[in-house]
Amino acid sequence: MTQPTHVWKKTSTAALVALLLALPVAEGQSSAQNVNAPTATQAQATAPKNVAQAQAKAQEMIEALMANYGVTGAQYAIRDGGKVVLSGGTTLDDSGNKQKIDAGSMFGIGSVSKMYVTASAMMLVDEGKIDLDKPLTTYISDFKMADERYKQITPRMLMNHSAGLYGSHYKNTILMNDNDTQNYDQLLSNLSKQRLKSDPGEYSVYANDGFQLLELLVERVSGMGYTEFLQKRVSEPLGLKSTKTPLDTFDRSVLEPVRLPGVPNALPDENANILGTGGVYSTTEEMTLFSELLSGKHPELLSAESAEAMLQPEYRSGVWVPDTNNAFGYGLGWDSVDLEPFGQYNIRAATKGGDTIMYHSALITLPDDDLSIAFTTSGGSSIFNTTSATNILLQYLKENGKITNILPEKTFEKPVKQTMPDDLNKYAGLYGTVGETRELAIQNGEIKMPAMMSDLIPAQTYVYTGDREFTSEDGRSVLSFDEQTNGHTYIRVSSQVELPSLGSSRMAFYEAQKLDANPVExxxxxxxxxxxxxxxxxxxxxxxxxxxxxxxxxxxxxxxxxxxxxxxxxxxxxxxxxxxxxxxxxxxxxxxxxxxxxxxxxxxxxxxxxxxxxxxxSINPLYAGHSSVVTIPASGSVRWFNIPTVAAGKTLTAELPEGAGFAVYDADGAPVALSIAMGTNTAVLPEGGKIVFGGKAGDVVKVTLESK
The missing domain is CATH 2.40.128 (Lipocalin)
Known part of the structure; x- marks a missing residue:
């Protein structure tokens, strides 16, 4: 899911939320082979596995994540030849002390859940009950959109993100101790009012709603609720005891706590109530067992043919950045089906990353080697997990003779400016991306670009360096322009994104689209x-x-x-x-x-x-007197108020009906008090801030203010 995160020491909360909502994150990919790469050797299948160096690398990654990236708990597992050969992790207790994590601790796995719903649908394909290339309306007759092209959408397009859907409906999806299904229940109604952003099949771009539709498809065709289907068709046959959804009944004390810096106690349990998109809980050991199914090792559940079909490079069928080394390369469900740097060792790898608000995960499988790794965290981001898992797995491969050495990180130098051809000036002008427009200027062969990828790529000046490309000051990012077959011109960025103390990730993407003038009356x-x-x-x-x-x-x-x-x-x-x-x-x-x-x-x-x-x-000031009441209207879940100067510094105490609460923000929008998350009904009101009260329609919140 989607792609919000909290790397508290590195960047702002708002930027991290943007990152999480923006990224189905994975490591770079390429189909190209490196002729200078270490050669692979065939290890004896029966030889005992060496794990000491991989274990040390795992601990190194966890220490870095906890020190620099806001992680409060991490768990990993490697499965090789059908057996868990390495498993471990670290968590923090309420006092902030580090402890070994239990192998049975469950994490939300975010968008790795998409692999479960994709596999579920493919099981029904095996049974002849679903045809990937028939219209979705064949199976969901009441699926409609405000765009006639919806009739062209197929199950395959849901799985490879090419259906043309706007993307995600997140409203009331990730809740505290609450398995409300209203978002899923309203899916068809919400989509019926929406149009498509592209022709179905034209190109792939991450779309969470597609996997909600896939969940509905599984339910309609199987006649079972999705949670029941997972239990009976996946968990029971594989022996998965800790793979659940928010609708399951299980011992929630085994969920890994989610924490915020500065808050002494764990937050309430996080329920991601979009099950097919991002709602599964699991352990890393069970994730790697499930990955055997994805690699075709359980043909009694999912045929080898269907598993292989999921691993095919679906992304190449539509408009795509021409770069061969990229973080994204969709299969069916998979974020990347040719994950780098493994291709440089002549090893095929696939990956899926996942993020909720507080949980983050990565699954990497080497399908031809019967080998996989899962890495989950509370706090952080799936991009960090994928990079960490890659480093651990490479160390394991080297330690066991599968590769002879690990390729060093690429180094970069300050670019040397060249004379720019005049015709490149035509690319200056107005560009748009989701939520914003920007004017791109090209002056003296230089382009100033703002930070990208939620500050993972810093704001820099890019200078012309030949081959119709502009290179960043640090040498890590290259900008160019593509005139694509769909008639649009794009800013293309290729970057080796640096993740200090973890490594780097190769990403290539279209940053923005050139816009035509739009005169307005x-x-x-x-x-x-x-x-x-x-x-x-x-x-x-x-x-x-x-x-x-x-x-x-x-x-x-x-x-x-x-x-x-x-x-x-x-x-x-x-x-x-x-x-x-x-x-x-x-x-x-x-x-x-x-x-x-x-x-x-x-x-x-x-x-x-x-x-x-x-x-x-229309937001009124909060009453600054001693006592008042706030009534939640029937028309909405919450009411917002400005905090007036005369109320600043006063202590608010709220008498809250069951399920009601409030959140207080300072003038910069940073949270000061969150009644439900922090288990409090009091807050000191900041000057220039805001407060929002929420609950059921008609709830009355009694408020008192006391001066110091």
Whole structure:
């Protein structure tokens, strides 16, 4: 899932949420072979496995993650030839002391869950009950969209992210101690109001909603609820005791605690209530056992032919960045089916990464070698887990004679500027990506680019270095322009992303799409100009949502380009509507949205990404007297208030009905108090901040304020 994260020592909470929602993260991939790579040797299948060096590497990775990347618990396992040969990890207790982790500790595995629903659907393919290339409506007759092209969507397109769906409906999905299924229950209704962003099959771009549809497909065809299907068709036959969904009944004390820096106790359990997309819990040992099924080692459950079909390079069928070394290369379910650097050792590898808000995971399988590794964490990001797992697995391969040595990290030098051809100036102009537009200037063979990949690639100047490419100051990133077969021009970025103390990850992606001029009628332009810079606040996210920990996805700030033709990257069509125009393959085109405004009296509302937002103009100040009440309206889950100057510094105490709560933010939007997450009903109110109360419709929250 999706791709929000918390690398507390490295970057802002908001940036990390953006990273998590933006990345189906995996290590780089390439089909090219390195003629200078170490040669593979065939180890004796019956020889005992050496693990000391791999274990040391695993501990080195965990120490780095805990010291620098906000990780509070990590677990790993390697399975070789059907046996767990290495398993371990570290966790923090409530006092912050490190302990060995139990092999039975369960983690949310995020989007690695997509492999379970893909395999489930492929089991039904084996039985002749699903044809991957028949229309989805063959099986889900009530699936409809506000775009006739939806009739072309097939199950295969759901699995390889090429259906053309906008991306994700996240509303009320990741909740604290709450297995509410409303998001899944409303899936078809939400999609019925949405159009497609591209022709089905035109290109692949990560789409969580596709795997919610795949979950529904499994249910409709099998006649079983998805949780029941997993239990009977996957867990019981494989002997998986700790692979569950939020709808299962199990001992939740075995879930790895999720923690926030500065908060002494663990947070409530995290339920990702989008089961096919990201809702499975498991252990690393059980993840590697499940990976045997994905490698064709359990033909009684999933045929070898279907497992191999999942490993095929589906991403090459549509528009794609031409780079052969890339973090993304979709199969069916898999993020990458030719994972680097393993290809440089003539080893085929596939990977899937996963992120919820607090849990992160990576699964790497070497299908031809009956070998896999799983690496899960509380805190961090799947990109860090995938890099760590890669390093551990390479060490294990070397230690056991599969490879002779490990290739060194590539080094980079400051670029040498060359004379730029004049025709490249045509690429200057307005570009758009999801949520924003930017003006790209090319001056004297140089391009200034902002930070990318949620600050993993820093803001730098790129200079022309020949071959129609611009290279960053640190030499790690190369920028160029692609005129693709779909008629769009893209900024293409290829980067060796540095992850200090972990290694690096190779990524190639389209950063933004060149936009045409969009003249807007004067009255419509005036309406949008009045909204520019204003923030709209979500009204229908349950107060026990983990998104309140990092609320950037619950806010929409209207931003116009200089011409006034685009808002947040969407094309303005009239005074109240802007539609997505981003058709960006690979990564940056995921989770797009339209903007639709309406009014009730003097209150302006925004509909976007399945949520309802209210304008900051309609947010009232919190009553600053000693006592007051806040009533939750029937029209929404929450009410937002500004904290007035006269209330700043006072201690708020709330008498909360069951299930109700509040969240307090300072003037910069950082959380100060989260009643449900932190188990408190008091907070000192910050100057210039905001507070949001939530609960059931009609709940009354009694509030008192006390001065120091």
């Amino acid at each position: 004067a009255s419509a332009k005036a309406a949008w100009t009045q909204r520019e810079g204003k923030t709209f606040y979500a009204l229908d996210e349950k107060i026990n949502s983990f998104f309140y920990i990092a609320p950037s996805v619950l806010l929409k700030t209207v931003s116009l380009d200089a011409s006034g033709g685009y808002a947040n990257g969407a094309k303005i069509v009239d005074a109240d509507h802007a539609v997505n125009v981003a058709e960006i393959p690979v990564m940056n085109g995921r989770d797009v949205f339209d903007l639709d405004f309406s009014r009730e009296g003097d209150i302006e509302y925004l509909q976007a990404d399945g949520r309802t937002y209210v304008s900051e103009d």
